[in-house]
Amino acid sequence: MENIRTIEEINDKIRRGDAVVLTAEEMIELVESKGVKVAAKEVDVVTTGTFGAMCSSGAIINLGHSDPPIKIHRAWINDVEVSHPGAAVDLYIGATQMSETRPFEYGGGHVIEDLIRGKEVELRAVAYGTDCYPRTRIETTITKYDLNQFYLLNFRNCYQRYNCATNGSDEIKYTYMGKLYPRYGNATFSGSGELNPLMKDPDYETIGVGTRIFLGGAQGYVIGEGTQHDPKSGFGTIMVRGDAKKMSPEFIRGAAFTKYGTTLYVGIGIPIPILNERLAAKAALKDEEIFTDIVDYGVPRRDRPKLGKVSYKELKSGKITIKDRDVKVSPLSSIRKARVIAETLKRWIEEGTFFLTAPVERLPRDTVFKPMKQIEGPVFLRSIVRPAVTCSEDEDLEAVASKLIENSVNHIVVTGPDGKLTGIVTSWDITKAVAQGITDLRKVITRKVFTALPDETVDVASRRMAQHGISALPIVDSDGRVLGIVTSEDIAKLLGRR
Amino acid sequence: MVRVLLKFRGKTVTQPVTSQVILEQRVPINILAASIDQSGGEILAEIPDQSAQKVIESFKAKGVEVKVGELIVVDKERCVDCGACYSLCPVNAITIDEEYKVNFDGNKCLGSTCGLCVDACPFRAITLVR
Ligand code: SF4
Ligand code: SF4
Numbered sequence: 064m065e066n067i068r069t070i071e072e073i074n075d076k077i078r079r080g081d082a083v084v085l086t087a088e089e090m091i092e093l094v095e096s097k098g099v100k101v102a103a104k105e106v107d108v109v110t111t112g113t114f115g116a117m118c119s120s121g122a123i124i125n126l127g128h129s130d131p132p133i134k135i136h137r138a139w140i141n142d143v144e145v146s147h148p149g150a151a152v153d154l155y156i157g158a159t160q161m162s163e164t165r166p167f168e169y170g171g172g173h174v175i176e177d178l179i180r181g182k183e184v185e186l187r188a189v190a191y192g193t194d195c196y197p198r199t200r201i202e203t204t205i206t207k208y209d210l211n212q213f214y215l216l217n218f219r220n221c222y223q224r225y226n227c228a229t230n231g232s233d234e235i236k237y238t239y240m241g242k243l244y245p246r247y248g249n250a251t252f253s254g255s256g257e258l259n260p261l262m263k264d265p266d267y268e269t270i271g272v273g274t275r276i277f278l279g280g281a282q283g284y285v286i287g288e289g290t291q292h293d294p295k296s297g298f299g300t301i302m303v304r305g306d307a308k309k310m311s312p313e314f315i316r317g318a319a320f321t322k323y324g325t326t327l328y329v330g331i332g333i334p335i336p337i338l339n340e341r342l343a344a345k346a347a348l349k350d351e352e353i354f355t356d357i358v359d360y361g362v363p364r365r366d367r368p369k370l371g372k373v374s375y376k377e378l379k380s381g382k383i384t385i386k387d388r389d390v391k392v393s394p395l396s397s398i399r400k401a402r403v404i405a406e407t408l409k410r411w412i413e414e415g416t417f418f419l420t421a422p423v424e425r426l427p428r429d430t431v432f433k434p435m436k437q438i439e440g441p442v443f444l445r446s447i448v449r450p451a452v453t454c455s456e457d458e459d460l461e462a463v464a465s466k467l468i469e470n471s472v473n474h475i476v477v478t479g480p481d482g483k484l485t486g487i488v489t490s491w492d493i494t495k496a497v498a499q500g501i502t503d504l505r506k507v508i509t510r511k512v513f514t515a516l517p518d519e520t521v522d523v524a525s526r527r528m529a530q531h532g533i534s535a536l537p538i539v540d541s542d543g544r545v546l547g548i549v550t551s552e553d554i555a556k557l558l559g560r561r
Numbered sequence: 562m563v564r565v566l567l568k569f570r571g572k573t574v575t576q577p578v579t580s581q582v583i584l585e586q587r588v589p590i591n592i593l594a595a596s597i598d599q600s601g602g603e604i605l606a607e608i609p610d611q612s613a614q615k616v617i618e619s620f621k622a623k624g625v626e627v628k629v630g631e632l633i634v635v636d637k638e639r640c641v642d643c644g645a646c647y648s649l650c651p652v653n654a655i656t657i658d659e660e661y662k663v664n665f666d667g668n669k670c671l672g673s674t675c676g677l678c679v680d681a682c683p684f685r686a687i688t689l690v691r
Contacts, residue, residue: 114641114643115643116683168685237680241645241681241683242645242649242680244649249648249649250648251645251648316641316684318683318684319683319684319685320683321680321681326683328641328643328683381647381648381657390648391647391648392648393644393645393646393647393648393649393681394643394644394645394647394657394661395643395644395645395683396643397641397642397643397644397661398642398644398661399641399642399660399661399662400641400642402660402661
């Protein structure tokens with residue numbers, strides 16, 4: 064397809080103040096009313112925006128040298144450990160690294176936000192000392208004005224689209240996709256759909272190394288594809304860099320997902336130059352044409368079950384259908400801020416303070432996102448389950464006590480006549496009963512029993528036991544029939560080997 | 562209707578105070594939600610406007626702490642309108658409008674008898690009034 068304008072021509076128009084710039088939402092309206100041909104002719108640039116949690120973010124800072132100098136070995140800012148990827152005084156603040164004193168509430172993302180706000184933060188560092196860098200400790204306070212460089216350097220941002228998350232398990236789940244009620248009680252999604260930057264140029268015709276973008280309220284750059292870039296599945300990502308000293312807390316915010324950890328909300332907007340009709344058509348892609356999978360985060364595996372497809376239009380309506388039921392769905396990205404970003408970028412271009420760049424290299428379109436190479440695959444409970452010692456409700460307490468001893472076990476699983484689980488008794492329960500003179504077994508049976516399925520992994524079982532402070536899980540089939548038992552000791556032995 | 566949060570501590574927890582007030586004042590009180598923990602119990606109730614004053618006085622006289630007004634506070638500086646809280650609300654007190662602004666309806670919110678949205682906010686912008 065022939066190009067109808069070049070980036071140089073667009074920049075000339077920006078200089079003259081007569082470039083025609085529309086936000087992605089406005090472009091959709093124009094294409095709807097006048098068609099792609101006219102829109103392509105009229106519009107020079109379409110602006111996009113997204114403001115969401117982007118965990119693979121961070122900032123590189125350079126402190127300058129202390130006197131005597133120090134070659135930092137480990138360092139903390141506001142009690143958040145920061146890494147020292149290079150020489151003496153360069154530090155990388157990772158967004159998800161958590162405070163040692165306020166974990167899950169304050170982390171690297173918040174440090175970055177505080178620095179951007181101009182707040183003073185506490186730096187603490189230790190070193191082993193060398194002939195050239197003799198100092199071994201330092202404690203000081205810094206603000207962004209004291210730093211030589213303070214650059215946001217995010218290695219995976221701005222997903223083209225993302226899964227819609229829900230939870231089919233029986234327990235509430237706190238995930239990086241937010242708080243998910245059990246039994247599909249709610250759902251969440253991320254990304255801004257028709258405003259999403261990579262969605263508006265899904266073949267990366269104009270996006271690549273060197274593309275100038277809106278980043279956190281300042282001008283930044285795409286420096287390549289992001290990690291886990293998965294263009295073939297429509298999950299492209301970018302790596303970005305921008306001068307954090309110029310950024311605004313309105314578009315960069317530290318955040319905390321309960322029981323998951325801390326992260327950084329990043330605002331990104333990419334201008335799409337409308338070089339030809341094809342780009343005009345793609346830039347006008349609508350929410351109802353952008354689909355994503357509904358994924359069950361109740362299943363803690365790499366390949367989580369997919370429950371169906373949903374469009375961003377449905378997602379943005381606040382309600383979707385899962386298994387024939389209406390389910391409320393939360394955006395996790397701020398669509399309002401995404402709009403503000405697209406509008407701000409539009410204003411910058413109209414005012415002549417933002418110029419477009421042609422990428423020196425386009426984002427790859429053929430890379431694949433491989434899973435981790437593991438020496439050992441996941442271990443399933445079915446491979447370590449052992450037969451459970453069982454009893455029935457009406458057995459004698461003493462008989463049950465001798466079963467414990469004879470089999471040298473600590474747990475007896477109580478079953479009904481159909482082999483289904485009805486409770487559990489531990490050696491501690493029996494000891495207590497004996498000490499208190501209780502003779503009725505029924506009085507000591509625990510009825511609320513946590514169980515596991517044979518095709519769950521040991522990692523999940525181990526987490527479930529730790530969360531509920533228990534030391535064994537009866538393994539049951541989907542009908543509740545007892546297949547055996549797995550104890551924390553079995554798992555500890557196994558994990559010790561790994 | 563006036564929404565009041567009734568807080569029961571110490572011996573008011575075990576007495577049928579609410580029923581006593583209903584009988585004495587002859588006012589229908591609509592109980593919206595209730596919760597109880599180690600420190601005591603809470604009832605969120607609605608009282609008809611015209612009898613609100615005397616009912617509140619009556620509860621206070623019986624040793625119950627009465628709170629009228631906002632049950633939840635959203636820090637507008639912190640809130641980014643992400644909507645993470647929206648799908649957690651069991652009574653649709655949280656809505657997202659045309660402009661994708663997130664709004665809380667104080668007349669629907671169950672306050673500290675619920676609190677389900679609080680830990681879903683990534684910016685810790687929601688606080689319950691206790
Ligand atoms: S506290 Fe409960 S009722 Fe109130 S807004 Fe939050 S979820 Fe809704
Ligand atoms: S989750 Fe918090 S930040 Fe997001 S809309 Fe609700 S109150 Fe605002």
